[in-house]
Amino acid sequence: MTDAPSDADKPAHSQALLAQVTALPPLPGVYRYFDAQGQVLYVGKARNLKKRVSSYFQKNHDGTRIGHMVSRIVRMETTVVRSEAEALLLENNLIKTLNPKFNILFRDDKSYPYLKITGTRETYRTAGALPVPSLAFPRMAYYRGVVDRRHSYYGPYPSAWAVKESITLLQKVFRLRTCEDTVFTNRTRPCLLYQIKRCSGPCVDLVDSEDYGRDVAAAERFLRGETQQVLDELEMRMMAHADRLEFEQAAEIRNQMSALSRVLHQQAMESASDRDVDILAVRVLGGKACVNLAMVRGGRHLGDRPYFPAHVDDATQIDEGLGTEGGASPVAGADPLERVHVRVLEAFIAQHYLGTALPHTLVTSHAVSKALMEALTEQNGARVHAVHQPREHRRAWLDMAQKNAEIALARLLAEEGSQQARTRALAEALGLPDDNLDELRIECFDISHTAGESTQASCVVFEAHKMQNSQYRRYNIDGITPGDDYAAMRQVLLRRYGRIAEALRAEQGEALAEAPERSDDAPDPAVVAAAESAEPPKGPRMPDLVLVDGGKGQVSMAREVFQQLGLDLALIVGVEKGEGRKVGLEELVFADGRPKVYLGHDSAALMLVAQIRDEAHRFAITGMRAQRAKVRTGGSKLEDIPGVGPKKRARLLQRFGGVRGVAAASVEDLATVDGISAELADAIYRALR
Missing domain, CATH: 3.30.420.340 (UvrC, RNAse H endonuclease domain)
Incomplete structure (x- = not known):
């Protein structure tokens, strides 16, 4: 019979910390552990704070990752919430902002690119009446940043390459312009894109705004996945031109339909039933993990992107040491590697979709907890469900995502192995210790x-x-x-x-x-x-x-x-x-x-x-x-000077022609600028010298 661990075997913690643990309520919440330097060690959630946190300090964790972490805890913070779903969202929000040492952590990178079609929300419907030609003929563009309600955005796309590939596709079929407005308004003859039939030449009035607007509308429907409707409309337009004996125009639309049919044939991963879906596959090997995210938007498979988390070993061993709370994992009884896959996948879903819009359907390589999906549904305001064992085209999507996750992880391990080989070679060449x-x-x-x-x-x-x-x-x-x-x-x-x-x-x-x-x-x-x-x-x-x-x-x-x-x-x-x-x-x-x-x-x-x-x-x-x-520009920038805001800075630069001119001006000259007092002029003069 094994004796219970004595008090001497347990890490020494302050009485204040242990008293705080004892006083915790049996309610859902989030806890944070800190070390002596104030660094965050771990962020966790619990359905029962008292029971969960007590398990860290009542058990003997010597010789394990969790024991190493617990021995460094000197301070704790807790937050009580209303539900387990709210605790899950708060936990992952804190993980992203605090970067704790022992949590599975994904780098926060949601700066996805979009395909933008300018001005279509308000302008193209009345394009013929607009005085500015560039607004009458919307352009396609690659875009990354804050959205503007005046424009239409399609995506997100997993990579810049995917956006540019879609722009090339739309150029072939709908021949929309991609040039900047300054170029568009100053053209006197069509560019090369018109010559190779990638643009209809609106810059030199080779297409009227009404026909161009129809092409824009068709392109938008195609991006939304309404491909059959686009083909039906093109066929109707072609037949109308033929009835009016306008055979050249009918031939142009026929070529457009042929190009679109070729595109749809090449898009093997297309689906008419699924409009917006994210496919997530996880692979763990050699202490490293990869989550591959593939995106389907408007029924079109747009490509994928791999993500590599940090602290996988530490976090999973801590979870294993404490055991799982009820409902935390649908595979609690599975083998340890399977549980690691699920934990990594759940961490990615919680952190990646936190505070952002997400599709209503997630196709996943492993089953994820109901609590996580309930939290995402609560955040999204609409039901989000995960499909673990998909069929038909969803199965093809998931198989491809799993294969890409394996390839990306193998590449990472090969690169790290190469770097480790270099480190060992240098240690051997210089006689450095190679034991660690x-x-x-x-x-x-x-x-x-x-x-x-x-x-x-x-x-x-x-x-x-x-x-x-x-x-x-x-x-x-x-x-x-x-x-x-x-x-x-x-x-x-x-x-x-x-x-x-x-x-x-x-x-x-x-x-x-x-x-x-x-x-x-x-x-x-x-x-x-x-x-x-x-x-x-x-x-x-x-x-x-x-x-x-x-x-x-x-x-x-x-x-x-x-x-x-x-x-x-x-x-x-x-x-x-x-x-x-x-x-x-x-x-x-x-x-x-x-x-x-x-x-x-x-x-x-x-x-x-x-x-x-x-x-x-x-x-x-x-x-x-x-x-x-x-x-060379005066040592201190204008924006660093207290009292000089954007308007005053603009007036100074306009008056003196730049920062060098401002730096060369006297206090009296500076004070002549509207809004610049004598005291502020003196401060600017001294700051720029």
Whole structure:
């Protein structure tokens, strides 16, 4: 018989936190856990807050992901709601905004493109009476952004390619214009699109507004899926022209019908019964997951897009450790991998469709919970249902989505495997520890300026087998001789590692002070070793490798800085250009006296070094250019000056011809502009200097 875990086996939590857990009500709600630094660890929902939250602190979770998370909890917040559906919506809203470390998290990317037909809501019905020709002839366009009620929008499409493919299709069949209004109003002869029969030439009056309006209406019906009605109307128009012996016009419509028939034949995934449907397939493999979203709009399959969530292992193991609440998963008794698939799919549906319109039908590769569909129905204001085992054309859609999810996940794993192979190759080439390559951290520095102007240093970070953009840093370099790259490198290394070195020394001093003395008045060597290996508790840690873009000169400067700070010289590696500065001939230069190393032009280790070095160079160049542009336009932008709003800014720019003119103006000149007081003129004058 196994004994219950003793209090000593459980993580230590404050009495205030445990009292808060005890006082929770048995009501539905959402809970959030925080660590000592105030970072959100986990967001969860519960039908019974007291029962669910208590299970974290009453059980022994040692040696598991959930145990690791629970040991870091120092604070908790809860919100009581009216229903489980409301809790689910709030949970996923918080997950998207707080980015907790242990939840399945999908990047919020709903910026889908649309196909726009301009002005059709109000203008094309009365186009013949409109004074502006461009409004009488609506145009098709690719669009991404906020919608305007004056125009019609069709989609969303999963990719820009899908929109442009649809525009090409409509050009072939309905010959609508795609040119900008400024081009349209200034044409004197038809463009190439008219010559290749992709446009009817409204810019030079080769089609009247009434006929063009009919083509626009037919195109819109086609986009809504009313293809048979479009064909019937074209046939009627063709027969009417033939009855009037207008055989050229009848032939044009016949060609239009033929083009549309070919399009419908090629659109193998078309359905007359399903207008708007989303198809979702999930695939989990190797600790990674992919959800493939395919879209059907107006009965036409528009393509798909893969999504890759973060924290899959952590979140699913925490869920497994706690067990499932009633109704949380329709496959609670299934095998663990099946439950992971369902959790990933439910997380995607909840986060992706939160706060946005969605189709009434979702075709899914796995069954999802009724509570989730009820929450989406409540949000949407109309019933949303999920089809788990579809038939006929829906089955074909789902099979295709599943295949694409497998392909996308295999590609991701191959890319990550290649990057991991590069990391291992570099570790082997430089003799770095390879027992935990997932935590290998490389920082790379580069200096950029233009003839000494706007000098900036960049620091980029490579960790967990990929570039960590959120940890990049730029440093403005001041107080050096313009163009002195060595002084710039010295300054950035001192600023980057000075605080870390100071924290390391303080940590070592505390460890030595607390160590018991030996009989020979010397501290215990084990304690000394532990102190020397100590790291600062907060802030950035020392990397395993410091790359500098340069040869002996830059490496020598880095060595001086590290000697001054008391840091390990073996961390420094310089990337020296090879003969003729050719790519692939770079050599590695070491600060600790080791001989140069040439890795070989096809070396995986050199590929990784070049990738990190090039990213540091790119990051430094973009920062330098932005800084230089700011300096050359007066240092401070007008919009940053308190009291200068859009209207006053427009008046200033109009009066003085631009920011440079405003910067060159005197206080008296600035005060002559309408709305600019003497005090504000003085503030503008000082801010731009």
